[in-house]
Amino acid sequence: MESTKAAGSQVFLGIIGVGVVGNAFLEQLGRLPYPPKLILLARSSKTVSAPAPEYSPCVPFAVWDEAVKLPQLVHSNALPPAEIAAFLASAPGKAILVDNTSDLTLARAYPLFLERGVSIVTPNKKGFSEDMALFNQIFSSAAQGNAAVHHQCTVGGTLPVLSTLRDLVATGDQITRVEGVLSGTLSLLLGDFMPGNGTSEASWSSLVSHAKEIGHTEPDPRDDLNGLDFARKLTIIARVIGMNVSRHDSFPVESLVPDELSRLPSSSAGIARFMEELPQYDGVMEEAKREAKKQGKILRYTGSIDVPSGAIKVGLQFVEAGSAIANLRGSQIVNIYTKRYGVHPLILQGGGGGGEITAMGILADLLKAIELLK
Template sequence: MTTPLYLGIVGVGGVGNAFLEQLGQLPNPPKLILLARSSQTLSSPVPAYSPSIPFATWEDAAKLPSLVKSDALPPTEIAAFLASAPGRTILVDNTSDLALAQAYPIFLERGVSVVTPNKKGFSEDITLFNDIFASAVRGNALVYHQCTVGGTLPVLSTLRDLVATGDEIIRIEGVLSGTLSLLLCEFMPGNGTSNVRWSSLVSHAKEIGHTEPDPRDDLNGLDFARKLIIIARVIGIEVTRPDSFPVESLIPDELSSLPSSAGGISEFMNELPKYDVKMDAAKNAAREQGKVLRYVGSIDVPTRAIEVGLRHVEKGSPIANLQGSQIVSIYTKRYGANPLILQGGGGGGEVTAMGLMADLLKVMERLK
């Protein structure tokens, strides 16, 4: 007999809405019984957990009069609601909320599996990372977070396979920010020249939605660093905290203390052109060596050294030739001098939703 599957989704922004649309295309989707955003929650009435929530936008789903509508629920109440459903339940967290990520052990202890692109739970203090997976074992639940690194690129699953089959990973390096990849490729193309100003590139990327609303969230390198932390932990390197290694920020020191308010963002963008000379100097230094400038992260496994920042890379190399995509090169004992390379686009709502859907399908198959 097939076990009934129930689903709760938190986060209905760009990724969440794309995910809902893709759910509606499944032949036998799980029953959606909770849909939550930052300020409101929709849920199926108990104890019947019927009707289920339609796979539609928030506005359309909220029109169903029989659903229970409430303010935002704390993670503990969401966990209790999902755990009480008469079957196996799955939480899909489409947010970047730290508080929800910190509650994953509560969900997992109660048998609620977790699928998420939220990096916070896997890159904060190592105790939370360990507690997540220990709680999954105790609760007989599953954790899938492939999309926390590289979008839909199979970075984490490939690394787990390499480790499980006894290969020795020696070094990992790559570009794990599509935004920084795009900016630096336009600032200093792998083939050819460009005289465009760094601040102009950042401004244009912000205008067309290729950066976060506050571009400093891309330029500080911290999101990139979180991905490296997750990679390191998956291969057995216990990085204790997000600040365990230095991360080179592309935010001028003089502008780093501006507030994250709309006014602070506006002031940052207005002041940034004054500091173009620093990025010009970095470009010229790379050019003098016959190389190109890229923002790269690396993990040297024997020494446990992790680095994130601007690097001079050889012209014609895979990293030099990036066109806004992400790339991970994995050097192992079996692969020798020729690394295993994973490369492709890593972001966007529909692409991330596809990666989440792939993880969800794996969980559904294992829970049946």
């Protein structure tokens, strides 16, 4: 316990992103017996930080509205990544940036932090699924700066997908195929649209509308329905197991957004119009459900990586009735086939997402990073 205390006292923390996940993370972080020193907290429009060079008082572990109340803190507008990297790197000890955003600009700046010895902990998929050059630069910069990178929550939430794959590769196993459902939203929607056992008369558009109302989709449901977030996760998996995938949009991704509606702006008016016009396209999904039923199968939205051929695809698939994927409703599943796990795959399944659960996964990554930095 004393070693944990000592390590915590030497680690300085910056957090960017204080939405649902970020606030849950702050609350969990504050319950640690010996938390690291929080010296910077930022959101899209504002930053608060501990005054240098004393770095005291630290930013309190509280929701944003409470954390920003201390007048002794330095209050400023949003800072560019280079300034944040310089601030964290100047701390008198090891520093870690926790990025709780989905900001591509920040993800592209990870090498700036890592080169200066600032470690990265994040659920942000962008830096690990854009150009392969950025992916490689992130890890080469980490080696150069003797910093750590932990991004377990970029795939499967708290499901140990990436750590399991890394363990398999490190111990000499040969991964041949990875397949599954890596979108809790699409798992929920398809599970309600065509239950694995039983029937449903609900239209596709009504299910999307209900899921949006109760907060189970992104503010713009097209961000779930276009499959690109799912494709980013498969890209990260493929790269972790050693495949050279140029980008998350370099392989077939079937969008469930009608082409005409994909062109609508992402403004509130555009989203409202998308929801209003979506019922006109219910027939497309109904036809897919009828065809699956005719074949005695279940309609699901899945992704797969065939390692020997290098083929990756994301989209609707007819799966065997009674299978684990067919019985999904809201949870995620990954089937991993290897030389050792040949006929019977290694299966990882669970909810994996949500504010509290995702925050827990980020905190677990942070604790691993702190342990490495001792």
